[in-house]
Amino acid sequence: MNNCKAIQISDKIFWVGAVDWSMRNFHGYETSRGTSYNAYLIVDDKITLIDTAKVTFAEELINRIASVVAPEKIDVVVSSHVEPDHSGALREVAKLAPNAEIITTNPNGLKGLTARYGQLNYRAVKSGDEISIGSRTLQFVPTPMLHWPDSMVTYCPEEKILFSNDAFGQHLATSVRFDDENDLATVLAEAKKYYANILMPFGKQAQAALKTLGGLELRMIATGHGVLWRKNISKILDCYRSWSAGDVDERAVVVFDSMWHSTEIIARTIAEAFAAKGIPAAFYDIKATPLADIVTDIFTSKYLAVGSPTINNQMMPTIAALLCYLKGLRPVNHKAFAFGSYGWGGQSIAQVEDELKAAGCEIILDKIRVANVPTAKQLDDITQKILAL
Numbered sequence: 074m075n076n077c078k079a080i081q082i083s084d085k086i087f088w089v090g091a092v093d094w095s096m097r098n099f100h101g102y103e104t105s106r107g108t109s110y111n112a113y114l115i116v117d118d119k120i121t122l123i124d125t126a127k128v129t130f131a132e133e134l135i136n137r138i139a140s141v142v143a144p145e146k147i148d149v150v151v152s153s154h155v156e157p158d159h160s161g162a163l164r165e166v167a168k169l170a171p172n173a174e175i176i177t178t179n180p181n182g183l184k185g186l187t188a189r190y191g192q193l194n195y196r197a198v199k200s201g202d203e204i205s206i207g208s209r210t211l212q213f214v215p216t217p218m219l220h221w222p223d224s225m226v227t228y229c230p231e232e233k234i235l236f237s238n239d240a241f242g243q244h245l246a247t248s249v250r251f252d253d254e255n256d257l258a259t260v261l262a263e264a265k266k267y268y269a270n271i272l273m274p275f276g277k278q279a280q281a282a283l284k285t286l287g288g289l290e291l292r293m294i295a296t297g298h299g300v301l302w303r304k305n306i307s308k309i310l311d312c313y314r315s316w317s318a319g320d321v322d323e324r325a326v327v328v329f330d331s332m333w334h335s336t337e338i339i340a341r342t343i344a345e346a347f348a349a350k351g352i353p354a355a356f357y358d359i360k361a362t363p364l365a366d367i368v369t370d371i372f373t374s375k376y377l378a379v380g381s382p383t384i385n386n387q388m389m390p391t392i393a394a395l396l397c398y399l400k401g402l403r404p405v406n407h408k409a410f411a412f413g414s415y416g417w418g419g420q421s422i423a424q425v426e427d428e429l430k431a432a433g434c435e436i437i438l439d440k441i442r443v444a445n446v447p448t449a450k451q452l453d454d455i456t457q458k459i460l461a462l
């Protein structure tokens with residue numbers, strides 16, 4: 074038993090979620106600053122819980138609720154998203170409040186929750202549906218594929234609060250709940266990393282959702298992860314507009330693996346050539362940087378150079394993992410090329426180029442292939458090719 078307490082975020086509205094300080098890997102996304110599972114309790118004529126938490130935090134969630142009201146009194150649970158970081162404690166809540174109506178989207182939320190938690194007291198809603206919980210109204214806005222088919226946000230017009238679930242969130246563990254109580258640069262960096270790793274494939278859906286939500290008066294965005302937005306709402310909306318439009322900066326990312334430093338030397342030459350051209354270049358030895366951070370930088374960089382030596386007729390498995398991950402994220406507006414050194418076959422470089430094409434990148438330079446160790450002349454040729462881009 075712990076003595077976790079709710080945190081008031083508005084009149085009779087409380088944060089009752091959990092902070093996961095130790096979380097370091099969220100289905101492959103390295104979360105170096107932990108995360109939180111945000112849930113909200115609205116004390117109105119109908120006691121309403123918006124989302125739950127990962128099941129391992131069920132006790133913490135229930136204790137926070139109990140610090141305000143007996144959990145048995147919950148009348149309505151809004152399940153914005155089936156993914157278990159938000160719905161994981163639903164069964165525990167339903168055990169305490171079996172008559173509570175569980176609101177979810179039709180049909181995907183209903184299907185997903187039933188598959189995971191069995192038959193509970195569900196009520197499926199569609200776009201435009203709303204309920205009164207007393208002095209407040211909850212309006213439901215399904216946001217399919219942001220980022221699951223079932224995803225939904227909820228707007229409370231009387232409070233001007235958007236309960237946004239995954240949208241606008243960050244994997245960021247903090248002891249205080251609002252954007253203005255934290256270092257804004259860190260919050261925005263984590264919001265970008267979150268968008269890049271979770272929402273990048275769904276730019277079109279994000280643009281559609283922003284159009285729908287754009288007309289709402291917003292005093293607060295109560296996210297499903299990380300801090301809530303109250304001071305920098307227009308800033309995070311502007312970021313989402315730019316990110317979902319696929320805007321890229323005049324910037325290069327050079328990422329490589331190397332066996333005996335030859336590919337690394339080529340990578341350095343490429344990065345320095347971009348810099349000489351006036352294009353800032355990030356230089357990532359893939360062994361030293363988490364994939365989630367590398368794809369976050371790729372996300373808003375116009376140029377991408379990926380290098381791998383050849384091992385057993387293949388690219389290095391580290392680079393294969395990056396390209397597999399990147400392909401799934403469906404990046405847009407990137408100009409790319411492949412490079413690498415090799416001992417004999419050198420198959421890896423064409424494989425990298427093929428995967429860059431498959432990820433949707435435009436190939437702007439033919440494969441840079443160097444046998445064994447690059448000579449000064451070869452490095453100079455590479456520099457000239459980059460300068461000529």
Ligand code: FEO
Nearest residue numbers: 154156158239297
């Ligand atoms: Fe935070 Fe898609 O779950």
